[in-house]
Amino acid sequence: MLHNEMTKRMQIEHPIIQAPMAGGITTAKLVAAVSNSGGLGSIGAGYLTPAQLRKQIKEVKQLTTRNFGVNLFIPNECKVSKDQITIANNVLQPIRDKLNVQQDKLEMPTFSRMSELFNEQIKIVIEEKVPICSFTFGIPTKEVIAELKQNQIILIGTATTVREAMEIERIGMDIVVGQGSEAGGHRGNFINNFQEGLIGLMSLIPQVVDNVSIPVIAAGGIMDGRGLMASLCLGAKGVQMGTAFLACIESGAHPLHKEAILQASEEQTVLTRTFSGKWARGIKNNFIEEMQEHELNLPDFPVQNTLTQSIRKASSSQNNQDFMSLWSGQSPRLAKNQSVETFMNSIITDATKLRLT
Amino acid sequence: MLHNEMTKRMQIEHPIIQAPMAGGITTAKLVAAVSNSGGLGSIGAGYLTPAQLRKQIKEVKQLTTRNFGVNLFIPNECKVSKDQITIANNVLQPIRDKLNVQQDKLEMPTFSRMSELFNEQIKIVIEEKVPICSFTFGIPTKEVIAELKQNQIILIGTATTVREAMEIERIGMDIVVGQGSEAGGHRGNFINNFQEGLIGLMSLIPQVVDNVSIPVIAAGGIMDGRGLMASLCLGAKGVQMGTAFLACIESGAHPLHKEAILQASEEQTVLTRTFSGKWARGIKNNFIEEMQEHELNLPDFPVQNTLTQSIRKASSSQNNQDFMSLWSGQSPRLAKNQSVETFMNSIITDATKLRLT
Known part of the structure; x- marks a missing residue:
């Protein structure tokens, strides 16, 4: 079970993908350490400029010769x-005052500007011969898919329901990640609404597996060999882990973010759209609590994300976790601050034990 | 893995419990068929009068000599x-008119009246020497637990978080069911609030297992050998399945309820408190949609449950699924209308195959 068509296709030793967390968490060090330990490291490039993306790819390549x-x-x-932006700025202002930061200058993230960035990112992925490219919040156009496939790039989509997984297969992607309701960070729903897409992995994986032919990867709340083997039993060909790698020594997450996860219990994560305008799971803190009553009136992603940027930055640099986005899945009690190598070895050891029972 | 301290303690062949669904679903035929097939059948007695409970226990005993x-x-x-009741009656009246039913006479379900019923039920469980007794919505008093234990009755609690599971162990119960967010029917949270208690099984089970010493049973979205083996990998000693048994031939669920499950997809179940005043998962239908905007203003369980009783009854007897409570977990695509024996055999066959891979 630990070696299958997915590990073969991706040329990785273990069926373990490090989730591509955006926002500085997936340092080249983390990505390379995962690939060097036999898994698949991934750069969370959603917010990266073309120059940053190219730089990070080059850094990873210097640290590993393996796939990423x-x-x-x-x-x-x-x-x-405009009203939504006014509402958001009004409720954010007292927090800005508290942290002593200015209101962010809002360049409206228009669709054409975002598409332009996306196309430049795609160009770099091709030029740099990145072996594997995954997508969140939807599916690329047929043209983009054709171009990436012509360049032998393996394509991974993210789904929260059977319907989304079937669409990812239909459009021609190679692998689908099933994101369970347990997952930390942003929800990946793109056809279904946020509520419909909150399916626990125990339900999501077997139903997706029964309805697509491409390999399925389980994501959400998986932290160790138990979660890996459980996912394989459900029919997944591998797992994608975010929170578990975020807590590792090599990750670029803020020390307070790591500490918050290590201290948290499963009942403390909540779904919130206060940070970015898109629903995401994180550890409840002052920011989420203060903003909660306005939650449904805040502007959509990525506008709200831009509006809260300086607050999140200042909170980090002032070592104050009250206004940081402390993304976490539902299994923080299982997190450990350890090296990627130690972590990967323990997963495989535990999984192998289970297999023989 | 399929035989462990839990199966030994309960004297059952397979680590499979049929969830005790209340409201006429767990007929003596269903309960006995599960026990006769090597699992543990369970009577959902929450709404039963003492006379009904005694009658059903006697019926089960005539159909099986095994534990239940x-x-x-x-x-x-x-x-x-009173305001809440007025609001509820106002929004329910148009539906009553449509179905041509009278407003239910509301005998206020006071705590003392509910406690009286509970104590009579406990008395019958002891008198009838029921081998195993499980609880939902909280934990019994120390006195009740002591009395049941004196009578060698095995006690099972229901938890939605680690904290609740630890309390179940502390009070002296023998086994804890971890109810994941995937589960159909009523949520079992009793210390944590409803939101905190929505933990997916992939997260819930390993975190509970790490924090209690008593055996843990996984419940929610489990429908086949894949879910059973996945749960055992996570550290559970067995599974409890509701929706899967509800769809079986022997269950007493309304044919339209079974049909609704067989036709549903995972994205169609929702959490609602419109039927009973307590959050529960079911397939979205007209009643849930019509009542949704009033959801948070409706009276608590069991008052709202009483107020909607005649509506649910009339909807059933008129073969109209629009106003029935169509409880279902998040895996309806995996449901089959088959005999309990066929179902149990297929679970064990599939689980055994997985174990050897």
């Missing part, structure tokens, strides 16, 4: 009214 | 204002 992946955000139409 | 269980609801204080 890049994850991109699919650009979405974003309808935001 | 009875599940009881822990009585809870219920604070309901």
